[in-house]
Amino acid sequence: MPRIAVRGAGKRYGELQVFRGLDLSVGQREIVALVGPSGCGKTTFLRCLDGLIPMSEGEIVVDGKPINGPLPRTAMVFQHFGLLPWKTVRGNVAYGLDLAGASKAEIRERVPHFIQLVGLAGFEDAYPYQLSGGMQQRCGLARALAVEPDLLLMDEPFASVDAQTREILQFELLRIWRMRPTSMIFVTHSIEEAVLMGDRVIVLKGRPSGVAEIVEVDLPRPRTRATLASPRFAQLREHVWNILMDEARRAEFELER
Amino acid sequence: MLRSDARWVRWATYALSALGGAVLWELGGRGASPAIFSPFSASMERLVEMLRTGELGAGLAGSLALFFAGLGLALVTALPFGLLLARAPLVRAAVSDAILLLYAMPMVALIPFILSLMGVDFGAKVIVVFLFCFFPILYNTVEGARSIKPELIEVARAFRSSEWAIWRDIMVPGAFPYAMTGVRQAIGRGLVGMVAAEFFLSASGIGQLIMTSARNFDTAGLFATVLIIALLGSALMALGRALEDRFTLWRGGGR
Ligand SMILES: Nc1ncnc2c1ncn2[C@@H]1O[C@H](COP(=O)(O)OP(=O)(O)OP(=O)(O)O)[C@@H](O)[C@H]1O
Ligand SMILES: [Mg+2]
Numbered sequence: 001m002p003r004i005a006v007r008g009a010g011k012r013y014g015e016l017q018v019f020r021g022l023d024l025s026v027g028q029r030e031i032v033a034l035v036g037p038s039g040c041g042k043t044t045f046l047r048c049l050d051g052l053i054p055m056s057e058g059e060i061v062v063d064g065k066p067i068n069g070p071l072p073r074t075a076m077v078f079q080h081f082g083l084l085p086w087k088t089v090r091g092n093v094a095y096g097l098d099l100a101g102a103s104k105a106e107i108r109e110r111v112p113h114f115i116q117l118v119g120l121a122g123f124e125d126a127y128p129y130q131l132s133g134g135m136q137q138r139c140g141l142a143r144a145l146a147v148e149p150d151l152l153l154m155d156e157p158f159a160s161v162d163a164q165t166r167e168i169l170q171f172e173l174l175r176i177w178r179m180r181p182t183s184m185i186f187v188t189h190s191i192e193e194a195v196l197m198g199d200r201v202i203v204l205k206g207r208p209s210g211v212a213e214i215v216e217v218d219l220p221r222p223r224t225r226a227t228l229a230s231p232r233f234a235q236l237r238e239h240v241w242n243i244l245m246d247e248a249r250r251a252e253f254e255l256e257r
Numbered sequence: 258m259l260r261s262d263a264r265w266v267r268w269a270t271y272a273l274s275a276l277g278g279a280v281l282w283e284l285g286g287r288g289a290s291p292a293i294f295s296p297f298s299a300s301m302e303r304l305v306e307m308l309r310t311g312e313l314g315a316g317l318a319g320s321l322a323l324f325f326a327g328l329g330l331a332l333v334t335a336l337p338f339g340l341l342l343a344r345a346p347l348v349r350a351a352v353s354d355a356i357l358l359l360y361a362m363p364m365v366a367l368i369p370f371i372l373s374l375m376g377v378d379f380g381a382k383v384i385v386v387f388l389f390c391f392f393p394i395l396y397n398t399v400e401g402a403r404s405i406k407p408e409l410i411e412v413a414r415a416f417r418s419s420e421w422a423i424w425r426d427i428m429v430p431g432a433f434p435y436a437m438t439g440v441r442q443a444i445g446r447g448l449v450g451m452v453a454a455e456f457f458l459s460a461s462g463i464g465q466l467i468m469t470s471a472r473n474f475d476t477a478g479l480f481a482t483v484l485i486i487a488l489l490g491s492a493l494m495a496l497g498r499a500l501e502d503r504f505t506l507w508r509g510g511g512r
Contacts, residue, residue: 052415
């Protein structure tokens with residue numbers, strides 16, 4: 001039985017129907033990647049899933065219970081980072097732990113570990129204004145990982161980091177996940193990243209958007225840099241690309257040329 | 258080359274500027290009629306004398322008691338009220354125009370009303386100082402709380418923060434710099450309120466010293482007292498600024 005079941009989910013902001021009729025599920029130890037064009041409602045969907053905003057239609061069941069309000073043992077990495085400007089890196093990484101009721105000793109022990117993990121060692125006492133965008137994003141990642149959640153909601157967590165760091169973090173995240181496999185929803189608009197991370201890739205499309213296709217990623221784990229070079233990876237990437245690049249957009253593209 | 262951030266350079270600049278001010282005051286005072294203006298030296302002599310007789314000390318003590326009672330009352334009411342308004346948008350919508358109106362209104366206009374309502378004793382004067390201080394603190398605290406990004410509240414909710422923790426982690430630190438700007442404004446306005454109360458309700462403290470000096474054509478005493486108020490005001494403002502800076506390192510930059 002899947003851990004998360006989404007049935008007929010829809011969200012409207014006044015006149016604007018963002019998505020409609022979403023059906024999907026996430027398994028106990030599954031990484032589901034969510035791709036779709038900008039503005040198709042990926043962030044909005046994560047917000048609904050985490051119970052931060054109400055849905056307009058449909059239902060989301062997590063661990064057998066319909067959600068009402070923010071989920072326990074869940075952590076979100078925000079597209080907007082969402083660091084508290086008045087807390088240092090150390091304070092921000094400790095934030096979630098503190099709210100989850102961790103002891104002082106526990107916080108002292110775990111925080112440096114996760115700071116190290118995202119490559120922010122040496123910046124423990126820096127305030128967010130002293131960090132680059134990519135560093136802020138990594139700080140947000142450390143904050144989410146530190147609470148060791150059972151459900152990780154990642155909203156384009158690597159969008160602001162450079163290509164090399166991005167690759168390092170992707171494999172680092174996969175390594176962490178292997179040590180402690182949990183449910184993860186990974187939003188990205190990089191097709192490569194979706195295929196690399198996900199057990200399945202859910203492709204959103206249309207206006208209002210809906211699930212265009214669910215692509216099973218049958219690449220073996222652990223996935224490494226070699227995965228990126230495999231023919232199957234290239235095939236899957238092309239496949240997802242073609243779903244997103246449908247007739248309408250092809251036509252649009254021709255017109256512009 | 259002189260580094261302008263060297264400590265002694267700053268002090269020398271400061272001392273020179275103070276000296277220049279004193280010289281100007283001295284020259285101006287010598288040129289003017291003693292009934293209107295008094296030179297620096299005479300004012301300093303009178304200042305020392307007033308200190309020795311204790312009249313300045315007593316006056317200052319009375320005024321400061323009044324000032325801090327009013328400011329303190331404003332702090333403990335305006336800060337919580339301001340944060341509360343920020344978390345309760347409906348209430349805020351209802352009262353924000355009224356707050357702006359009262360913030361912009363010169364409080365001196367209310368003094369006759371306080372006088373007839375509360376009389377002229379210490380309590381009435383505290384209320385005057387309170388009114389001068391309350392609205393700048395309230396107004397700025399509300400502005401500060403409103404400046405907090407809604408995303409941060411969302412983050413707090415996603416981490417299942419309690420309402421109390423939202424106040425501790427987000428509302429209070431986020432509103433703090435603005436609130437301190439309000440406190441500094443309140444210090445300036447509160448001093449005006451203090452002297453106004455001492456002039457118009459019943460003569461006491463520094464206000465009384467000023468009025469007595471003026472009535473006796475003791476121009477030197479008058480200016481000595483005015484100087485003391487000015488110094489007091491700047492010392493309190495500097496204190497407010499130091500507190501603000503101490504707690505807002507996170508804003509960064511050469512603000
Ligand atoms: N609070 C809101 N009120 C009204 N409309 C909103 C709100 N939040 C998002 N929208 C709209 O909903 C749509 C989806 O937004 P969302 O942020 O979920 O997109 P996204 O898929 O995450 O895009 P991106 O890839 O650029 O992050 C957009 O058209 C946006 O304008
Ligand atoms: Mg988004």
